[in-house]
Amino acid sequence: MKLDAPTIAGLAEHLETCQLQVHDTPKITDEHPHMDWDDAYAIQAELLRRKRSRGLRLAGLKAGLTSFAKMRQMGVSTPVFGFMTDDYAVPDGGECRMSELIHPKVEPEIAFVTSRPLRGPGCHIGTVLAAIDFVIPGIEVIDSRYRDFKFDLKSVVADNTSAARFVIGGQPMSVAGIDLRTVGVVMEKNGEPVAFGAGAAVLGHPAAAIAMLANHLGARGEEIPAGTLILSGGITEAVAVKAGDNVSLRVQGMGSTGLRFV
Ligand code: OOG
Ligand code: MG
Helix, strand or coil, rough: CCCHHHHHHHHHHHHHHHHHHHEEEECHHHCCCCCHHHHHHHHHHHHHHHHHHHCCCCEEEECCCCHHHHHHCCCCCCCCCEEEEEECCCCCCEECCCCCCCCCCCCCCHHHHCCECCCCCCHHHHHHHHHHEEEEEHHHHHHHCCCCHHCHHHHHCCCHHHHHEEEEECCCCCCCCCCCCCCEEEECCCEEEEEEEEHHEHHHHHHHHHHHHHHHHHCCCEEEECCCCCCCCCCCCEECCCCCCCCEECCCCCEEEEEEEE
16 A cells, blocks of 8 residues: 555545536546555545445445456556445436436446355356356446546546446346357447447456456455345447437347436
């Protein structure tokens, strides 16, 4: 760790104030170029502590920057991990208020729900598939608190990986019946297809993103508990949205989910 506790607390407060007051900020590594990965995850943990102290609950975990399309779009090369609180959940087909967001984008994802705890190190696709209750389509709404979505990895980890809203829906599927590498996904905006892909775009198999998360937490003495919802990361580039947009996601064999921006 390169930052002291008051600096970490101050940066978490700064990032959360940007989120709650809906304004952007330059990336925090401009002022703290020496901060390290532990600092970045400590700022993220402090964000969660702040939210919990206001009565919010953990609603799920996420992996991000897990596809080459996303890594290329953001100019980075390593996945990152974050969390969602219950106020981020949008009901299937529900509304997302633009007035609460800075410059949102949507991402087509496959969401996993665990039936058993997963604890690294040593988790792999096989251990993950054995511990999954079901998979279901999910759209993540990301909203970086950084100006023009310009960040480096440590800044985006501190900013809880741009997490802002999510919706899941469609048909929960057992992983036994499907090959998650070849399932096709189509995301539509206002009835026009705007992104297509297949599950393999995420690290060759989206379950690999869940294994990476379990191994990341395991290195910190933590685990993914049973019954956890996890977003495995955008399959394609994120797509910007504005008020009035209707977004839907279809995943082959798993139905669809969607939301509307107002
Ligand atoms: C970081 C979050 C990326 C994903 O699914 O790749 C992410 C960002 O691009 O702002 O959630
Ligand atoms: Mg995402």
